[in-house]
Amino acid sequence: MGQDLSRDLPITAYALLGLLSFGDSLTGYELKQRADRTLRFYWVSPAMSQVYSELERLHDLGLVKSQGDARSTSYSLTSRGSSVLTDWMNTSPVGFPVLKHPVALRLLLGALADPARVTNMLRDHLAALDEERAALEQVRHSLEGQDQPGDPFRYPALVADWGSSYFEHERTIVEDLLRRIHEGT
Secondary structure: OHHHHHOOOOHHHHHHHHHOOOOOOEEHHHHHHHHHHHHHHOOOOOOHHHHHHHHHHHHHOOOEEEEEOOOOEEEEEOHHHHHHHHHHHHHOOOOOOOOOOHHHHHHHOHHHOOHHHHHHHHHHHHHHHHHHHHHHHHHHHHHOOOOOOOOOOHHHHHHHHHHHHHHHHHHHHHHHHHHHHHHOO
16 A cells, blocks of 8 residues: 555655654644754755645545644654555665755856855855754754664664764865865866
8 A cells, every 4th residue: 555655645745754753743833843953954844835735635645643623733643654654665766866056056157157256155155064064963962862773763863963974074075176276276
């Protein structure tokens, strides 16, 4: 049954199911907040309207259940939802990530801009990397004590560590690009 759904559900639906897989019940607003705190570091955080439309679809499919009233409805994963999510994790191909990087795109076209503008763009990117890494380190810190093997947030902690390492390596790459631009190579 889960394999049939894997062709019909967008990845965002699976991301939301995954955010509900930690055993708690969340309102659409709380789910959006969780997405903004976590997904934004490695995936697109869905818009509020998309969260609600996906929750409605997931509810109609019996993958999440709702509690409460129209003013304060919370959602949690059903056993069917857990099964479909597990099936998706175990059977669907992951695919290779596509780098959609606005700084790389602009650097590609750097010959069209003033060299100082290109340099400033890369320096601004370094500052943004530092800010995002600090934010991710706060997320990682919040997972401490729940990140050991068998703990519920073990894998989210590993993703936070991966992201932190990614930002560190991105910083090294951009610093090297700045050096090469400055040297004229």
